[in-house]
Amino acid sequence: MPELHLTGVAIAGRPGLVDILVRGARIAAITPVPATVAGSSGPQADVVLPGLVDLHTHLRQPGGEEAETIDSGTRAAAAGGFTDLFAMANTSPVTDSVDRVERVRAWARTAAARVHPVAAATIGLAGRDLVDVDRLADAGVTVFSDDGRCVDDAALVLSLLRAMARRGGVFAQHAQSHSIVRDGVVNARVAGDLGVPGWPGEGEQAVIGRDLALAAATGGRLHVCHVSTAGAVELVRAARRAGLPVTAEVTPHHLVLTDTDAVRQGPALKVNPPLRTDHDVRAVRAALLDGTIDIVATDHAPHPARTKAGSWQEAAFGLTSLETALAVTAEVCTDGTSVDWAAVARVLSTRPAEIGQIGGQAGRPVEAGGPATFCVVRRSPWRVDPADRVSRSANTPFAGREFQHRVVLTVLDGRITHDSRGDRARPCPA
The missing domain is CATH 3.20.20.140 (Metal-dependent hydrolases)
Incomplete structure (x- = not known):
């Protein structure tokens, strides 16, 4: 069963930092990071949202x-x-x-x-x-x-x-x-x-x-x-x-x-x-x-x-x-x-x-035992470039605008659908 490990991340609306273990389609465990370890990286930690x-x-x-x-x-x-x-x-x-x-x-x-x-x-x-x-x-x-x-x-x-x-x-x-x-x-x-x-x-x-x-x-x-x-x-x-x-x-x-x-x-x-x-x-x-x-x-x-x-x-x-x-x-x-x-x-x-009445499968809290369906956001200033897009169309209203946060990982029922944590985004697995 495939596993995904996220270390030292924050969960939206929850204090402190945690490590998250994903096993298959579920979140297998969420483990708090000791405050002494979290203190140095907390403000810059990646944030996990549903x-x-x-x-x-x-x-x-x-x-x-x-x-x-x-x-x-x-x-x-x-x-x-x-x-x-x-x-x-x-x-x-x-x-x-x-x-x-x-x-x-x-x-x-x-x-x-x-x-x-x-x-x-x-x-x-x-x-x-x-x-x-x-x-x-x-x-x-x-x-x-x-x-x-x-x-x-x-x-x-x-x-x-x-x-x-x-x-x-x-x-x-x-x-x-x-x-x-x-x-x-x-x-x-x-x-x-x-x-x-x-x-x-x-x-x-x-x-x-x-x-x-x-x-x-x-x-x-x-x-x-x-x-x-x-x-x-x-x-x-x-x-x-x-x-x-x-x-x-x-x-x-x-x-x-x-x-x-x-x-x-x-x-x-x-x-x-x-x-x-x-x-x-x-x-x-x-x-x-x-x-x-x-x-x-x-x-x-x-x-x-x-x-x-x-x-x-x-x-x-x-x-x-x-x-x-x-x-x-x-x-x-x-x-x-x-x-x-x-x-x-x-x-x-x-x-x-x-x-939309899909609360049974979407919008659910990020918690142990729940579905591994979430995204990870990183504080990383970036400028919108219409040429650097996934959509077929480039008609963004924000061309040239700088933002402070960007999604770096998206997971749907344990399947990575977007990953740009490294130098290059990895495509959705077939």
Whole structure:
């Protein structure tokens, strides 16, 4: 039975240093390191977190393999510390039936991360007819979403949330009112300077407010994708205080980048929803830290270079995030001197696993007898180089940015899926 030894590491949320022995698919033992030995290396020790869980990934397969495949996307995920991904349904063809869900699962059987298919909310993402929620739920689907498009029809959302209440699933909404946003491509505040249509924050808030009222009426679970505005934060905060069945996510790029960055860097930073103001960034960061926003989700949206080129109106929406999400989150969850690794584990592992209803296999504490599914993070300053990536696509919003922490090892049920502790990363074993 293969063994893996980690010596003198810290476990997120646990004091002191430990040695960890992995035997097969389980953690065989965790042994405390004596304080006299730990004292000299504690502040610089590697940190072990439960395997990260992304509730919002675009893997592009089938139909978009030029940008990403399940193989390349899960390897990129492993390089970022992720062991579980929820794959969005906006592929070609759309994942809107049991057969198509099973096909994604079949492709992912030997992947470097577990893939949990998200089913479309409406057939073909067309926003007209609901998918067969009962059959999909019977097949194990827990999350339904037309992400990339908003389910803008209130009657459809009402029916969908009733179905969620009945079956226990989650509706993940891309909040974007077409009548308000129309052809907007950047935050409305800067649109005039760029001479392009604006994407106002009210287009997000109008849908969230309506959907919260429908969640209150039905008891169906609503998950708000990629919250980007201070107004949206306040709507979610009020709903949480009222005890409504709502959860929310924020992306790494909305935590640290603004519309000023978008103006400076151009269509390379075109994303949906767009980057907002510094005030909005401060609001979503505070909401993540106080628990109003539950999780960080990558919205990893790979594109070939040719589709990100051109004008603001021609370039594709979307940014890649799997390989940098941990670094961004660690930067946000710090008081300037130390990282709150328990908070990082909560927003990148425990809570997304709970929301996606895979807590039995993911997001579990790192403990003796538990599954050997974790990642190891090292304090090691590094600069993002789009050429040094695992994803097929290079459209990272963080090119040239320096971060302080990086994943150096990812283990899934005892199998090493990423290892860069030495000079070169070792590939996932066949």
